[in-house]
Amino acid sequence: MKRLWAPWRMEYISRGDLENDECFLCEKQKNPENDDEDFVLYRGEHCYALMNTYPYNNGHLMIATYRHIGDFTKLTKAELVEMMEITRIAVSAITESMGAQGFNIGFNLGCVAGAGVVDHIHLHIVPRWGGDTNFMPVIADTKVVSEALKETYERLFPYFEKNNIPRGFDEV
Numbered sequence: 001m002k003r004l005w006a007p008w009r010m011e012y013i014s015r016g017d018l019e020n021d022e023c024f025l026c027e028k029q030k031n032p033e034n035d036d037e038d039f040v041l042y043r044g045e046h047c048y049a050l051m052n053t054y055p056y057n058n059g060h061l062m063i064a065t066y067r068h069i070g071d072f073t074k075l076t077k078a079e080l081v082e083m084m085e086i087t088r089i090a091v092s093a094i095t096e097s098m099g100a101q102g103f104n105i106g107f108n109l110g111c112v113a114g115a116g117v118v119d120h121i122h123l124h125i126v127p128r129w130g131g132d133t134n135f136m137p138v139i140a141d142t143k144v145v146s147e148a149l150k151e152t153y154e155r156l157f158p159y160f161e162k163n164n165i166p167r168g169f170d171e172v
């Protein structure tokens, strides 16, 4: 079976992480001092980037707005622009540090489209390598995955630091 684009499968599972009904994308942005444990890679003015802890592939990132908002049509220009700007950094970081050969980048909007969290907009960035389609299911052991996440986080973090975006998106 060939699965090319199904990050929602893992995201759906990740909802089991939550102790209560709180939105995990609101939760993860609360404590900057815990960014390494929360796998938060980058904090912009309007959006932030974090690793998907139930990745479809190694290096699967998400870029979310700080605002708890599910209606894509209500995003501000500043949010949209910064989301793409962080995507640019993510693509370059993952390409340079992990040698990704391609990417799937996209939104799942609404339950029927497979969104695990429907009311908080987030963009998936999934790096791709030739022959990778069954990579994560094969090593889907919790410990292996969490160590792989730490290693990937440490690998990517310096690139995000280096590529820190100059502020001023509100002027766009």
Ligand SMILES: [Zn+2]
Residues within 6 Å of the ligand: 023, 024, 025, 026, 027, 067, 068, 069, 119, 120
């Ligand atoms: Zn939220």
